[in-house]
Amino acid sequence: MAKNIAVLGNGYVGLLAAVGLADFGNTCVGVDVNQQKIDTLNAGKSPIYEPGVEEYLRRNLDSGRLRFTTDGGAAIRSSQVLFITVGTPQQEDGNADLTYLEQVVNTISQNINSYKVIVTKSTVPVGTNRWIQETIAKSGHIPGVDFDVVSNPEFLREGRATQDFFHPDRTVIGCESSRARTIMEDVYRALNLISVPFVWCGLETAELIKYASNAFLATKISFINEVANLAEAVGADVHQVARAMGMDGRISPKFLHFGPGYGGSCFPKDTAALVQLGNKHRIPLRVVSSAMEANHKQKERMLDKLEILVSRAFTLHTPTYSCNPLEGKTIAVLGLAFKQETDDIRESPALEIVKGLLVSGAAVKVHDPKAMENFSRIFPQITYCATPYDALEGAHAAVLATEWNEYRSLDLPRASQIMSRKIILDTRNMLNPTEALELGFLYDGVGRGSVGNPISQTSSAIHH
Numbered sequence: 261m262a263k264n265i266a267v268l269g270n271g272y273v274g275l276l277a278a279v280g281l282a283d284f285g286n287t288c289v290g291v292d293v294n295q296q297k298i299d300t301l302n303a304g305k306s307p308i309y310e311p312g313v314e315e316y317l318r319r320n321l322d323s324g325r326l327r328f329t330t331d332g333g334a335a336i337r338s339s340q341v342l343f344i345t346v347g348t349p350q351q352e353d354g355n356a357d358l359t360y361l362e363q364v365v366n367t368i369s370q371n372i373n374s375y376k377v378i379v380t381k382s383t384v385p386v387g388t389n390r391w392i393q394e395t396i397a398k399s400g401h402i403p404g405v406d407f408d409v410v411s412n413p414e415f416l417r418e419g420r421a422t423q424d425f426f427h428p429d430r431t432v433i434g435c436e437s438s439r440a441r442t443i444m445e446d447v448y449r450a451l452n453l454i455s456v457p458f459v460w461c462g463l464e465t466a467e468l469i470k471y472a473s474n475a476f477l478a479t480k481i482s483f484i485n486e487v488a489n490l491a492e493a494v495g496a497d498v499h500q501v502a503r504a505m506g507m508d509g510r511i512s513p514k515f516l517h518f519g520p521g522y523g524g525s526c527f528p529k530d531t532a533a534l535v536q537l538g539n540k541h542r543i544p545l546r547v548v549s550s551a552m553e554a555n556h557k558q559k560e561r562m563l564d565k566l567e568i569l570v571s572r573a574f575t576l577h578t579p580t581y582s583c584n585p586l587e588g589k590t591i592a593v594l595g596l597a598f599k600q601e602t603d604d605i606r607e608s609p610a611l612e613i614v615k616g617l618l619v620s621g622a623a624v625k626v627h628d629p630k631a632m633e634n635f636s637r638i639f640p641q642i643t644y645c646a647t648p649y650d651a652l653e654g655a656h657a658a659v660l661a662t663e664w665n666e667y668r669s670l671d672l673p674r675a676s677q678i679m680s681r682k683i684i685l686d687t688r689n690m691l692n693p694t695e696a697l698e699l700g701f702l703y704d705g706v707g708r709g710s711v712g713n714p715i716s717q718t719s720s721a722i723h724h
């Protein structure tokens with residue numbers, strides 16, 4: 261039987277949960293503290309760029325099964341299932357900041373008026389769902405009114421979130437009550453019908469599955485990035501290394517994508533929170549700590565590569581140049597989002613690159629198909645361009661920082677005519693290096709030690 265559901269927090273995860281659960285036939289009310297976001301959603305517009313989401317949003321608003329409000333109390337009172345989907349950002353010490361979650365738990369305690377299933381979808385440290393259970397039980401909620409707490413971590417990928425919500429590899433549900441389990445089976449009936457595997461487990465197990473999964477994927481990326489760096493030094497091609505590794509069924513080709521280091525709203529904060537959890541329990545997670553450090557170094561390495569390219573070009577042509585090769589140069593950065601098909605810039609490698617360029621005294625021109633508005637809130641002082649070619653015009657060097665499809669087919673002959681110097685750092689290996697070299701570009705990518713790149717000898721000397 262379809263359920264009445266409140267989704268508390270309507271960012272990336274909450275919006276997908278609200279539209280997805282309504283699409284499954286449930287009646288959903290999405291709640292957020294941000295009035296502007298709620299107005300936008302009720303008008304059928306998505307406040308975030310996520311392919312396909314607006315179509316689902318409109319369809320379910322039109323069906324009458326979905327609405328949005330800022331009145332969390334009323335939404336809680338009228339719903340049987342409450343999904344918590346607020347952000348759990350990273351604190352300075354690496355721990356997850358549970359302030360928003362605590363606020364929501366407080367609102368639930370004050371408004372619980374009948375049996376509820378409280379489902380945590382936010383990524384929360386192990387023990388948090390137990391804490392929610394105890395906190396609501398201890399609060400002054402109406403005696404005799406029962407509730408259950410369920411952990412249902414989210415695994416969606418931004419940029420492919422609708423696909424992932426409707427066709428997840430698995431659905432993990434930490435649930436210790438048969439009454440709540442029956443309700444969760446109803447909520448997710450549509451997924452059961454298409455044979456999505458369900459993992460039913462305890463609360464702590466579900467919480468740890470989420471962190472362990474993200475930490476493993478982050479580690480896989482850091483691993484292949486270090487192999488890419490080694491490939492540069494020894495004259496190997498990381499494309500072929502990763503491809504052949506991925507053919508081994510035990511390894512799989514997924515997440516063997518080398519580049520400028522991982523970013524996004526999840527991997528950096530979830531690895532940090534997992535390490536903190538390990539420290540708390542005196543179980544050091546050395547592999548995850550090393551993956552985090554390697555990722556940090558990988559981001560720095562991109563700037564080092566650019567410095568080497570620029571200083572090489574200017575040494576060749578101008579015998580005297582400033583000791584900081586980027587000072588006074590104009591650099592075009594193509595791609596600001598942490599990956600393609602999203603406007604999310606949280607922990608994006610482009611943030612580090614632009615910050616480093618500004619510190620070095622470079623002028624920065626940027627382009628991104630979707631993320632410029634978000635980026636401009638952090639860096640209002642740089643130049644935002646309508647097309648990649650506007651950004652490249654007059655630039656001394658270009659950095660390709662996000663793997664947007666439109667950059668894959670960048671018109672290199674045109675770029676070579678409009679740039680002030682022909683220098684490209686391709687942090688996602690999107691371009692054809694042979695074409696770039698033939699056009700006279702000084703080109704460097706990641707992990708391509710064997711492409712006859714004049715810079716590969718030099719860049720292999722970067723050590724941290």
Ligand SMILES: NC(=O)c1ccc[n+]([C@@H]2O[C@H](COP(=O)([O-])OP(=O)(O)OC[C@H]3O[C@@H](n4cnc5c(N)ncnc54)[C@H](O)[C@@H]3O)[C@@H](O)[C@H]2O)c1
Nearest residue numbers: 269270271272273292293345346347348360363382383414
């Ligand atoms: N973004 C992802 O790809 C992703 C994937 C899997 C899991 N997660 C996890 O899901 C959680 C949410 O992530 P997100 O990226 O959607 O976060 P987000 O920051 O995009 O959205 C959080 C939303 O909660 C709202 N909010 C804050 N306090 C509130 C309150 N008291 N009541 C109602 N709304 C409130 C905010 O206004 C915001 O709209 C996090 O724990 C994250 O780690 C995220």
